[in-house]
Amino acid sequence: MGRANRRGGKGGRGGKARGPRTDPEGGDAATGRTDLIEKMDMHNERFSRYYKMQKLFGDTGTVAVEGAVVLGAEVEGAKAEGEAEMEADKPEGEKEEEESGEFEEMLSAFRRHLPTTFRIAGSRMTVHSLNKTIADVHVPGLNDVVFEGERIPPPVRIDWYPDGCAWQFNVPKKVLRKQPQFKKFHSFLVFETEVGNISRQEAVSMIPPLFLDVEPHHKVMDMCAAPGSKTAQILEALHAQDTSTSSSIPSGVLIANDSDNKRTHLLIHQSARLPSPALMVTNLDASNYPAIRVPRQTADGKPVPGKMDTLLFDRILCDVPCSGDGTMRKNIGIWKSWQPMDGNGLHILQTRILQRGMKMLAPNGRIVYSTCSLNPVENEAVIAAALKANPEFHLVDPSAHLPALHRRPGLHTWLPSIDRTATTFVPTYDALMASTTIDANTKARFVRSQWPPSAEEAKEMQLERCMRIYPHLQDTGGFFVAVLERKGEPSGAAVAPSSAASDSATATTDESATRKRQVPSEEEDVPESKRARIEDAEMDTTTSIPADSSIAAASVAALEEEGDAEMKIEAVDSTSATPDEVSAAPSPSDEAGPSKKDAGEKKVGGHNKKKKGDAGEFKENPYHYLPEDHPLVKTCLARLQILPTFPSSTLLVRNPPDQPIRSLYLSNTLVRSIIGNNSYQKLRLTAAGTKIFTKQEGGRKDKEEGVSAQYRILGEGLPVVLPFVREDAVLKGDLGVLRVFLESYYPLVRNFDEAFREQIERAARERAAMFGEEKEGGEAEEGTGSMVVRFSAEERDGVVLTHDLVLPIWKSSVSLSLMIDKKAKSALSLRLFGEDLMAKVTKTEGDGSGKKPEADIPVLDAADAAEIETEETSAIVEEN
Numbered sequence: 001m002g003r004a005n006r007r008g009g010k011g012g013r014g015g016k017a018r019g020p021r022t023d024p025e026g027g028d029a030a031t032g033r034t035d036l037i038e039k040m041d042m043h044n045e046r047f048s049r050y051y052k053m054q055k056l057f058g059d060t061g062t063v064a065v066e067g068a069v070v071l072g073a074e075v076e077g078a079k080a081e082g083e084a085e086m087e088a089d090k091p092e093g094e095k096e097e098e099e100s101g102e103f104e105e106m107l108s109a110f111r112r113h114l115p116t117t118f119r120i121a122g123s124r125m126t127v128h129s130l131n132k133t134i135a136d137v138h139v140p141g142l143n144d145v146v147f148e149g150e151r152i153p154p155p156v157r158i159d160w161y162p163d164g165c166a167w168q169f170n171v172p173k174k175v176l177r178k179q180p181q182f183k184k185f186h187s188f189l190v191f192e193t194e195v196g197n198i199s200r201q202e203a204v205s206m207i208p209p210l211f212l213d214v215e216p217h218h219k220v221m222d223m224c225a226a227p228g229s230k231t232a233q234i235l236e237a238l239h240a241q242d243t244s245t246s247s248s249i250p251s252g253v254l255i256a257n258d259s260d261n262k263r264t265h266l267l268i269h270q271s272a273r274l275p276s277p278a279l280m281v282t283n284l285d286a287s288n289y290p291a292i293r294v295p296r297q298t299a300d301g302k303p304v305p306g307k308m309d310t311l312l313f314d315r316i317l318c319d320v321p322c323s324g325d326g327t328m329r330k331n332i333g334i335w336k337s338w339q340p341m342d343g344n345g346l347h348i349l350q351t352r353i354l355q356r357g358m359k360m361l362a363p364n365g366r367i368v369y370s371t372c373s374l375n376p377v378e379n380e381a382v383i384a385a386a387l388k389a390n391p392e393f394h395l396v397d398p399s400a401h402l403p404a405l406h407r408r409p410g411l412h413t414w415l416p417s418i419d420r421t422a423t424t425f426v427p428t429y430d431a432l433m434a435s436t437t438i439d440a441n442t443k444a445r446f447v448r449s450q451w452p453p454s455a456e457e458a459k460e461m462q463l464e465r466c467m468r469i470y471p472h473l474q475d476t477g478g479f480f481v482a483v484l485e486r487k488g489e490p491s492g493a494a495v496a497p498s499s500a501a502s503d504s505a506t507a508t509t510d511e512s513a514t515r516k517r518q519v520p521s522e523e524e525d526v527p528e529s530k531r532a533r534i535e536d537a538e539m540d541t542t543t544s545i546p547a548d549s550s551i552a553a554a555s556v557a558a559l560e561e562e563g564d565a566e567m568k569i570e571a572v573d574s575t576s577a578t579p580d581e582v583s584a585a586p587s588p589s590d591e592a593g594p595s596k597k598d599a600g601e602k603k604v605g606g607h608n609k610k611k612k613g614d615a616g617e618f619k620e621n622p623y624h625y626l627p628e629d630h631p632l633v634k635t636c637l638a639r640l641q642i643l644p645t646f647p648s649s650t651l652l653v654r655n656p657p658d659q660p661i662r663s664l665y666l667s668n669t670l671v672r673s674i675i676g677n678n679s680y681q682k683l684r685l686t687a688a689g690t691k692i693f694t695k696q697e698g699g700r701k702d703k704e705e706g707v708s709a710q711y712r713i714l715g716e717g718l719p720v721v722l723p724f725v726r727e728d729a730v731l732k733g734d735l736g737v738l739r740v741f742l743e744s745y746y747p748l749v750r751n752f753d754e755a756f757r758e759q760i761e762r763a764a765r766e767r768a769a770m771f772g773e774e775k776e777g778g779e780a781e782e783g784t785g786s787m788v789v790r791f792s793a794e795e796r797d798g799v800v801l802t803h804d805l806v807l808p809i810w811k812s813s814v815s816l817s818l819m820i821d822k823k824a825k826s827a828l829s830l831r832l833f834g835e836d837l838m839a840k841v842t843k844t845e846g847d848g849s850g851k852k853p854e855a856d857i858p859v860l861d862a863a864d865a866a867e868i869e870t871e872e873t874s875a876i877v878e879e880n
């Protein structure tokens with residue numbers, strides 16, 4: 001999914017347009033919709049007219065498009081002004097002919113309810129076991145469901161998704177709420193989604209990362225990443241070598257960026273489900289992303305003292321903000337609001353983001369560009385502009401990949417409309433400029449690259465290699481994907497490609513003038529403010545987009561249409577227009593937009609708002625790497641029984657140096673290198689690495705600091721830490737033990753079976769002996785603290801644990817606690833025992849005896865149990 005506007009007021013990508021919802025229980029047999037959208041609302045003359053003019057499904061010959069006027073008759077195939085109107089008067093039968101064709105099929109598909117789709121997330125065995133649970137446990141029970149006399153279709157696998165790990169189903173909400181088998185399946189999905197094992201994601205949104213082809217050593221940039229469903233897929237690919245219970249530390253990196261600060265936090269929340277020492281989150285305008293500096297290395301990974309290089313990426317995802325008309329099945333508000341200036345206004349930003357990505361790509365690297373829009377101005381036009389400016393790139397032939405995915409080739413030609421009513425279509429940019437009937441203000445809103453290249457250029461660029469996904473092809477949303485690769489070395493520069501073996505930055509052996517021009521270097525010691533401008537100017541010399549204020553104005557004015565302030569703000573950022581330039585922008589004509597006064601006020605207001613937000617929003621603490629011999633690190637690792645092989649040189653903290661350390665994060669060496677050589681403020685670094693240890697809060701040792709403080713392994717960090725935990729320190733549990741943990745918050749040690757009790761007591765004695773802990777009265781403490789239990793795969797009394805499960809626990813004086821949050825416990829309980837055992841206990845019940853929990857039991861803190869409701873997780877509850 002995606003968004004163009006931040007809050008989705010218009011239902012753009014990622015935004016949630018609130019359509020006219022009425023009775024959520026209702027349905028419409030004809031459309032299959034369950035939200036009772038009035039069928040009459042699912043029409044938009046502008047949309048129909050615009051896309052008919054694009055001839056998405058081939059030239060339909062003589063049929064005129066009612067209401068569309070093409071400027072000038074000189075262009076082949078175009079209808080002259082007046083002529084189109086005359087043709088619109090043709091008998092209905094003739095128009096029907098076209099409307100009953102594929103175009104109408106597409107429109108009907110857009111009017112149908114979008115199936116719910118999800119994929120099994122995570123890179124570990126969870127994927128396999130969860131998929132098996134769905135196929136073997138849930139689907140058989142859903143095969144023959146009849147509800148109120150109608151057969152309800154069961155969930156089916158999405159056939160083009162690798163390994164059958166994505167599913168779809170399309171049932172009304174009331175079935176999910178009232179039909180027992182579907183109700184059970186729905187609860188299962190909700191819980192697994194909450195804990196991150198399932199990602200509810202639109203099927204088409206799963207496509208771009210599959211074409212990115214990420215490997216664990218890759219340096220990857222996700223330029224417009226929030227809310228993060230594709231980021232999660234990329235992380236899974238980076239962690240492809242993880243095992244069922246432990247995570248690898250990939251040598252590559254994923255920088256997930258989004259210009260919207262709030263949305264970067266959603267992104268962080270989403271990606272916490274797949275903890276990765278290789279993840280960084282930044283909060284920048286992708287169209288102006290700064291060069292990242294890393295120490296130079298030789299081809300075999302040896303440092304070259306005193307030399308720095310610009311980090312180039314092996315893989316870049318540009319899932320850009322767009323008008324989002326491909327999401328109309330879900331964001332029904334788009335039916336009402338859609339107009340062609342949405343796409344026109346985003347073209348420049350989209351092109352700039354893609355071109356910035358191209359500049360940051362390593363030789364032989366790959367970029368995937370995607371939108372959830374069908375508009376060629378946001379799609380093929382962007383690709384054509386970027387290819388023209390960067391001839392060392394080419395479109396990859398994607399036909400052999402995901403063969404079961406039905407797609408249509410990219411367009412070679414299209415016809416932009418220059419007004420919001422989709423009435424006036426202009427065949428060429430030159431025709432627009434030459435027109436004596438179109439005013440200068442309107443002309444100033446457009447750039448040449450919004451029009452198709454010549455037929456020869458389009459052929460040479462192989463624009464047909466772009467992929468168009470239409471909703472009627474496989475019952476999905478609409479989407480556009482293009483895969484671009486750099487043909488070898490950029491001219492004049494020798495840049496060593498990254499090596500699969502080395503956990504190192506991309507090394508360059510020579511920094512030629514050409515490279516420097518493409519990616520400005522910090523070595524050049526240019527002040528940051530100036531550097532951004534230089535970079536802009538440099539980009540603009542290589543693109544067909546002029547960098548002057550009229551373009552800023554064009555973009556802004558275009559986005560002013562229909563008063564979409566949020567979209568406009570992004571465009572102002574993208575063009576780096578100064579407030580003066582913005583307020584000096586020509587106002588749109590009456591026909592094309594709001595009044596001069598309105599437009600002027602909005603521009604200044606919008607710009608100021610963003611500037612103010614920018615200054616105030618970035619309040620993140622810097623990251624500090626701790627020295628390996630830091631006393632706290634040493635005691636913390638010793639207490640947690642962590643092996644000396646643990647990479648403690650990449651442990652970092654976020655608190656100011658004079659404050660007690662609360663949480664410790666782990667990164668990989670490349671992330672460390674990036675943080676160490678770049679200003680975190682310049683990168684607007686919002687997250688790095690993954691949190692693995694946290695100080696015990698809420699217990700008796702609450703006040704203790706420094707080496708005497710107790711730290712525990714976080715559930716989310718355990719897969720990363722586990723390979724370094726001493727094997728003999730990992731306790732062994734079985735399904736019986738797990739059940740005791742899940743039946744109570746703080747089960748007493750004595751409630752566990754003898755074998756487990758003995759292990760606990762032995763571990764506690766060892767710990768007490770090792771650390772000589774004292775109780776307040778002087779007695780030896782009974783080895784309280786963080787422990788780890790491995791529950792081995794087994795089948796017992798019909799309960800199947802398909803793979804080993806390793807979980808953190810806390811041992812207090814007389815009781816234990818499973819240190820995963822309540823939702824994760826419920827999900828586990830439902831998956832294994834078919835019921836939520838936690839639902840039977842309340843927090844005050846403690847061990848079930850009515851006793852209050854012990855004082856030294858840590859309560860999961862807010863950060864651990866963060867329940868930021870993401871659009872994705874709330875959606876599964878809300879929409880189904």
Ligand SMILES: C[S@@+](CC[C@H](N)C(=O)[O-])C[C@H]1O[C@@H](n2cnc3c(N)ncnc32)[C@H](O)[C@@H]1O
Pocket residue numbers: 001002003004006013014205223224225226227228229230231257258259260263284285286287319320321322349570573574
């Ligand atoms: C299509 S959505 C991305 C969806 C995301 N890739 C996913 O799969 O969850 C587009 C995102 O671009 C962000 N955005 C808009 N303008 C941007 C810019 N100039 N630089 C970076 N991000 C931008 C928006 O905040 C939005 O989150």
